[in-house]
Amino acid sequence: MRVIDLSVSISEKVKEPLPTEIAYETHEECADNMGKILFKDLEGDIFMNNMGLAGEVINLATHSGTHVDAPYHYSPTCNGKPSRTIDELPLEWFFSDGVVLDFTDKPEGYLIEPEDLIEKLSEINYTLKPYDIVLIRCDADKRIHEDNYVKIHVGASAKATHWLIDQGVKVVGTDGWGWDIPLHLQIEKFKQNPKQGIIWEAHYVGIDKEYCQIEKLANLEQLPPFGFKVSCFPTKIEKASAGWTRAVAIIE
Known part of the structure; x- marks a missing residue:
């Protein structure tokens, strides 16, 4: 098969009038952002290699x-x-x-x-x-x-x-x-x-x-x-x- x-x-590279915006969050950025929001009550190194989980936020039609x-x-x-x-x-x-x-x-x-x-x-x-x-x-x-x-x-x-x-x-x-x-x-x-x-x-x-x-x-x-x-x-x-x-x- x-x-x-x-x-x-x-992709933002597509040449069309409809807007596409992708905000990429790196592993390092996620560790900082998520640490402040979801794990604010924890102390110490909570992420492996001090890296969080990468993610994206998309504005898309x-x-x-x-x-x-x-x-x-x-x-x-x-x-x-x-x-x-x-x-x-x-x-x-x-x-x-x-x-x-x-x-x-x-x-x-x-x-x-x-x-x-x-x-x-x-x-x-x-x-x-x-x-x-x-x-x-x-x-x-x-x-x-x-x-x-x-x-x-x-x-x-x-x-x-x-x-x-x-x-x-x-x-x-x-x-x-x-x-x-x-x-x-x-x-x-x-x-x-x-x-x-x-x-x-x-x-x-x-x-x-x-x-x-x-x-x-x-x-x-x-x-x-x-x-x-x-x-x-x-x-x-x-x-x-x-x-x-x-x-x-x-x-x-």
């Missing part, structure tokens, strides 16, 4: 790093009912057969339509089934520390997202910054045609149909087109719109 890491590191968006992220309601938050979703969604669709042959910012998905599935001779986890590869993860990282991924249209959900898919993913096309391209389209439905068109599919999307995946080039499992259980954060995940692929 092989286990392939599909996650990026949570739930949409930073490799994460799963919950239906609540897209809208307060889905199909007329309250949208589910990340802690309310069935765990069965997040461990299932994976499918990789390779869009590295398309330019940055390419808008994926249903016919593109059908063509890619035909190329790998695969038919989607309910609960498959569909992963879009464009290798944007290889440039995650570049200044233009948020501008280089391909994105799905609303029609493509509807089509995947209609095949029974509940979880989709991308190794790009977001599931929609890059934001600067959405802005350009809105300026040409200022109306609702231009900005976040794929995200807003969640107003009508329940699904989750994984953003900022990695290492999809290491996977076969299919024949593997994806594990992407999200962190259980009460009433949250997303949760971080250590997504992995399991190949028997």
Whole structure:
């Protein structure tokens, strides 16, 4: 069995607008801080080698790093009912057969339509089934520390997202910054045609149909087109719109 890491590191080096701050506490600092707080009534050398236990304090958005968006992220309601938050979703969604669709042959910012998905599935001779986890590869993860990282991924249209959900898919993913096309391209389209439905068109599919999307995946080039499992259980954060995940692929 092989286990392939599909996650990026949570890091201050990632070039995206969401803030990430990590305060690292060394063993020496911990000995001083913890000694004053937890062990203030003790005397003498209480830590081995005068060193405490290292730790970190992180200021992090739930949409930073490799994460799963919950239906609540897209809208307060889905199909007329309250949208589910990340802690309310069935765990069965997040461990299932994976499918990789390779869009590295398309330019940055390419808008994926249903016919593109059908063509890619035909190329790998695969038919989607309910609960498959569909992963879009464009290798944007290889440039995650570049200044233009948020501008280089391909994105799905609303029609493509509807089509995947209609095949029974509940979880989709991308190794790009977001599931929609890059934001600067959405802005350009809105300026040409200022109306609702231009900005976040794929995200807003969640107003009508329940699904989750994984953003900022990695290492999809290491996977076969299919024949593997994806594990992407999200962190259980009460009433949250997303949760971080250590997504992995399991190949028997």
